[in-house]
Amino acid sequence: MAPPEASTLEILRTHSLASVAGREIERLILGGEIPAGSRINEQALADRLGISRGPVREAIRGLERSGLVVTVINQGSYVRKVSAAEALELYDLRALITGEACATIAANPPPGALARLKALTGAMAEAATADDAQRYYGLNLDFHAALLEAGAGPRAQRIYADLGNELHLFRRRALVAPENMRESNREHAAMLAALRSRDPDAARRVGETHIRNGKRRFAASTPAVENDQGPPQAATGGEPGHARPTPDPPRRRAPRIARGR
Amino acid sequence: MAPPEASTLEILRTHSLASVAGREIERLILGGEIPAGSRINEQALADRLGISRGPVREAIRGLERSGLVVTVINQGSYVRKVSAAEALELYDLRALITGEACATIAANPPPGALARLKALTGAMAEAATADDAQRYYGLNLDFHAALLEAGAGPRAQRIYADLGNELHLFRRRALVAPENMRESNREHAAMLAALRSRDPDAARRVGETHIRNGKRRFAASTPAVENDQGPPQAATGGEPGHARPTPDPPRRRAPRIARGR
DNA sequence: CCGCTGCAAACTGTTGACGATCGACGATCG
DNA sequence: CGATCGTCGATCGTCAACAGTTTGCAGCGG
Incomplete structure (x- = not known):
């Protein structure tokens, strides 16, 4: 058989880094290495996979659409917690x-x-x-x-x-x-x-x-309906008009309305 | 009402560029402005939206997961053609x-x-x-x-x-x-x-x-089962072992096996 | 002792640029 | 005359860096 390096190169020729990163992150999530509800550090993941943040971000975008992660602006992506x-x-x-x-x-x-x-x-x-x-x-x-x-x-x-x-x-x-x-x-x-x-x-x-x-x-x-908090999930429709229907992934929130600028 | 510029800025504060780009591209596709089967030019789309290629790529990655586009490595993304x-x-x-x-x-x-x-x-x-x-x-x-x-x-x-x-x-x-x-x-x-x-x-x-x-x-x-060619679709499982199961989005095909290098 | 203010670090969002690959066109050779 | 090879342009994939925001902490005041 060919040495693994050659195989890796061949994979790189047929799959983009983002796609393999996506599969890897999915594996990490489903395997429990990244626990549900925890935040995903892009830089750390990129370092771990030995790639840049770009492909990692693209992969996360894909996982977001498939319902595995939720993303909050300027705050990061969280492994989705299913209620x-x-x-x-x-x-x-x-x-x-x-x-x-x-x-x-x-x-x-x-x-x-x-x-x-x-x-x-x-x-x-x-x-x-x-x-x-x-x-x-x-x-x-x-x-x-x-x-x-x-x-x-x-x-x-x-x-x-x-x-x-x-x-x-x-x-x-x-x-x-x-x-x-x-x-x-x-x-x-x-x-x-x-x-x-x-x-x-x-x-x-x-x-x-x-x-x-x-x-x-x-x-x-299942012991009970563990109801820690509002379950983080981004449904299909999300109007900016609503205050915040569900997206409260982290427990700490500072709802300072001081967004005056 | 507030002028549209302020509203735009407020949207930018609550939605990432990639997400709005995703909605916009989805609108373009569903509206038929980007016909099914055609290729998506990242640069052109980025220019049209007035943003960089990064968010556009992230948006496309999300649309790919939702089944609207298919991506071929080193060739681009195509609006999915549903058979x-x-x-x-x-x-x-x-x-x-x-x-x-x-x-x-x-x-x-x-x-x-x-x-x-x-x-x-x-x-x-x-x-x-x-x-x-x-x-x-x-x-x-x-x-x-x-x-x-x-x-x-x-x-x-x-x-x-x-x-x-x-x-x-x-x-x-x-x-x-x-x-x-x-x-x-x-x-x-x-x-x-x-x-x-x-x-x-x-x-x-x-x-x-x-x-x-x-x-x-x-x-x-429907006039008939128009069977142009193998319908481009990326199913769940895709082993690199297979030659190329379905991904033939463009019509020009050069199946030269001359990938010896 | 508690709460507020300001600063600093970390992280995300975005951009621009570089290298690599693919398709097309044209030249060369059989 | 046809096919193959080399080159060019266009575009993708990836990376590194910059700007903006959020978070955490230290210091100050009540």
């Missing part, structure tokens, strides 16, 4: 997409899709038996990715992925109880059966229910 | 979200929502009678925005808005036939009735059907 209510909505939307994908697959299963899903379910069963939550988690991601690939278009897949990323921001990782693993995989098996049955409506119901049950398990494992 | 197949998927996703919103509203209508929707339907009826497609179009947007506001969360609203923006890219604007307007508004009335009926399932069906009918009308007005 419990928002997390619940994310589950609902995922349920919707998953149900639709199940219905599509049941109506006309792509060749090989069911076999692949079945194999993943089997592997998850093994992981659940071994209480290997880490492995189960990864396989679960694969299962749902395969499901979407088989029954949803590229746009839906991207939306689903974005929603999953945002969900990671709510908590460092919803702890996976052993019983939850087994219950979840039972639902996977039920989904598979429904997909085989060629009944789109039933498949949609089962798929939706699976995610909704995940939402329930998630809500049950 | 017919992609447009159909966009309709499906909008149908899904709209149906869900209808079901939610029917289950528990927020105060004032039904009245507002009814008023909009009435206004649309007037516009349809007057054959004022422009006005009908705007009211239709308002209607669906109000629907989502009443029955969907902020995230779903943002997704819906993004999908609508992408849909604009397919064609300069699907021409609205007078009969289509009337048919569409009849469906609006049916939706309203279903919402009043307090039957979530029925409301969901009607809402979904409305969008699916819009999809049908759209497909009927």
Whole structure:
């Protein structure tokens, strides 16, 4: 194989620095190295990645659009903090997409899709038996990715992925109880059966229910609706007329109206 | 009122140049001033906006994430060209979200929502009678925005808005036939009735059907599946291993494999 | 002891400039 | 006469520096 330096150069020839920085920052955020709610220091990140601030800023702009960070003028970018209510909505939307994908697959299963899903379910069963939550988690991601690939278009897949990323921001990782693993995989098996049955409506119901049950398990494992403060989020519409609808990422605010100049 | 200059300065104090540039570029794209498929000249845009290339690049990076533009390394950014197949998927996703919103509203209508929707339907009826497609179009947007506001969360609203923006890219604007307007508004009335009926399932069906009918009308007005070439779109996953899955925004292609160096 | 004022450091927002790459045009050679 | 190579212009990607703002702290006064 070629030495890693050559590979790096080849990557640089095909991907811009901003894009690789974007993936790296996304990894740092989702991996928890940059905790939710914390501020992102552009200079520090640039130094860490060995690049300049320009590409870092561009990458942050992209992550902002995808909902991972929020930016306050002259103050910086913050890793978005997803509230419990928002997390619940994310589950609902995922349920919707998953149900639709199940219905599509049941109506006309792509060749090989069911076999692949079945194999993943089997592997998850093994992981659940071994209480290997880490492995189960990864396989679960694969299962749902395969499901979407088989029954949803590229746009839906991207939306689903974005929603999953945002969900990671709510908590460092919803702890996976052993019983939850087994219950979840039972639902996977039920989904598979429904997909085989060629009944789109039933498949949609089962798929939706699976995610909704995940939402329930998630809500049950959440201690309470921790309501630290106004959740930082920049929605679509933001008129300058409003005082400040939601953007209070940091806790310290000095609302000095002394902006007279 | 204050002179526009002062207002501009105040905006600059609360919004970054990149964000206003983003809105402006989005407006240019959706308004058709920058046609779909064309390249975006950063310098020219910066000059036009009277700013430097930095904010423009940041804005483009954000639009890229939201699916309005695609960027090819060392070649530039192109206004995304949505294929017919992609447009159909966009309709499906909008149908899904709209149906869900209808079901939610029917289950528990927020105060004032039904009245507002009814008023909009009435206004649309007037516009349809007057054959004022422009006005009908705007009211239709308002209607669906109000629907989502009443029955969907902020995230779903943002997704819906993004999908609508992408849909604009397919064609300069699907021409609205007078009969289509009337048919569409009849469906609006049916939706309203279903919402009043307090039957979530029925409301969901009607809402979904409305969008699916819009999809049908759209497909009927589309001359054919114009298949110029591989549609430029950057999906979620992009391994450097693949040769080049889809990114062929410009028509001139020089697939010389002579990248040996 | 607490609050206010002023200054200094840090950081962000923006700009301009430099190097590198790509596409196009024209010249040269088979 | 056609194809290939070299050169040129245009544009992108990246960097370093400047200006403006916010934050934190020290000093002062009440």
